[in-house]
Amino acid sequence: MKKLVLALLGTALLIAAAVAYTVSSRHDPADAEPAAPLTLSPGQLLFRDTATGRVGAVPLAEPGKKPQLSGLKCDRFAVAEQTAVCLAVQPGTLPAVTDVLVLDDHLAVRHTETLPGTPSRARVSPDGKRVYWTLFVTGDSYAETGFSTRAGLYEVDTGRLVKTIEELPVFAGDKRYFAADVNYWGITFAPDGNRFYATLGSKGKTYLVEADYRRYRGKTLRENVECPSLSPDATRIAFKKKVGEGVWRLSVLDLKTMKETALADQRSVDDQALWQDDHTVLYGLDNAVWAVPADGSGAPRKLVDGAASPAVTG
């Protein structure tokens, strides 16, 4: 009898503690700051404020300035021309479900797609006509910790949705590449809105794939390239190169000469790089946004603390 009372009392106390903790975490003091009306006017560096999850902005010329925070919460964010894309995981969904929000130049939602998975990468094509993303799709607790990626895109002007580019016919040399475990991640479009690049992962290897969107076919260009990002002049690709298990180094590949240049940051960078212009590459690392020269010279420079997923308006 005494044991039963003890058990009930202890259980009640512990449940009360859990509920109190859970309810008290609803109030986030950082959320108190009022939302600033951000637009996609030129010369800004936008990013995800990691403390609040809100999209913030600073002038690109003065990144040290106090950022303005919008009311929009995103896990990945990207812009080009008059279009922005925000990937936001829906709270309380297991397994995760992500909202892909297509936004206009005042960050108002124009279109929403809801897809299974956890946000990983997001981009807008240079012409602002397509948004594309990569999501991690997970099994659940009973399976091993296995992940696969799913890369898809949405045509802003026609409303066409490609949930995954897994069906893209890919050629390695003259031969069509077939494998059951094909994964794609990190798409990047050329300024013409047709040519695009992506990572193809299969059988423990990764390939750079160059593809034609209208003809919908691709070919492998090179091994060991992940998360490609095409320069504004469309001549070079910044990417993360695997140098060890779980260790990546930012590099730039010249598409004409196929020559690789390692960038100055010696640390492991796990992000899809972003070209600020033809000379500088931006990326998120250790809870901050960094910039490094694209020719391998110089040193990494911290732009904004407490920030991830950089985007620049031009």
Next chain:
Amino acid sequence: MYIAASRTSDLAAGTDRKPALKRVSANVVALGVVSLVTDVSSEMVTAVLPLYLVLGLGLNPLQFGLLDGLYAGATAVVRVLGGHLADRWRRLKAVAGFGYGLSAVCKLGLIAAGSSVAAIGVVLAADRTGKGVRTAPRDALISLSSTPDTLGRSFGVHRALDTVGAFLGPLVAMAVLALSLGSYPSVFFTSFCVAAIAVLLLALFVRDHPGSVDRAAVSARAAFGLLKRSDFRRVTIWAALLGLVTVGDSFVYLVLQRRWEIAATFFPLLPLGTAGVYLVLAVPLGRLADRVGRWPVFLGGHVALCLALVLLCGPQAGIWLAVVALGLHGVFYAATDGVLMAAAGPLIPRDLRATGMAVVQTGQAVARMLSSVLFGLAWTLWDLRPAVLVAAVCLAAVALAAALAKPVRP
């Protein structure tokens, strides 16, 4: 006073019709409830951990998978050590309690670790150590709290209760996420509170089996000596051999997903299907094992898995075939997981029960790890379906050999 103690008189009176839960010792039910509550706690964390690492901390999941796999092997050693110390000190409950307690504290450790990848790695390793330490003493307690002829049923009841917890965990995690507006620390804290409740229940309601201490009988030499007992050695070896040709869960679900093009949204429902069948059949198959023999039921489970694999690779791809294959996968679990412990229990002296169980479990676990490496290799070389087919043929061959060898006397 254990309910099982009055069982013999029930039998004598010819009243062999009580519900299964009442026909097992109160200690087994108490251990089952502790496992249920603990599983709610641990499955809550497992459900949100990938999300937390990717979104909260910006880790690459592939990187995390690497981290995770690193520690899987460590538990094998810890398991034998935990079993041995429990026997040595004659403190089965205390050692199991330490394991449960350690895993509970690790939930707070996840909050304390913050965004440090190294600290998270350490916490996850400690959590797995806790799980490794507690398993053998707990199964020894279940075994020692049952009469030899109801072992299968006892393990069935325990595993069924355990599975209920696994079902509830993700639901509780979802409720906490919804209530806290997506706060992962809230999930970890609640998980800690739930785990602490389990430790409290263990302390209050589970009885130890002190027995007479014969230290000489529990020396390290005696533990190794276990493998000199031919019947125990044969069960250990056959269990490991079967483990070596067993295709891991994630691969089974992967084939199901590939062949039936199951949408990613429904993918997590596949393990729930297996768990559901396991839950329903754990007790009936445990009772069957008590009646017709534990080894035949254990092998029968492997036959079920073999049939499931054949269905998965077969020429037909109807949806009902997928359902049947998933059902057979559940039968495999219900007929093997607790039943092996029930089969091994009587072959181990009472003084060495936890050690012996740890040895059998570790042999099986190491073999399964090796199997998933080999299977992954075969998949890369030959593609998924041929690999599964080869695995099914190997499984059938080893199961047939094990049936002919009859390592356990009926």
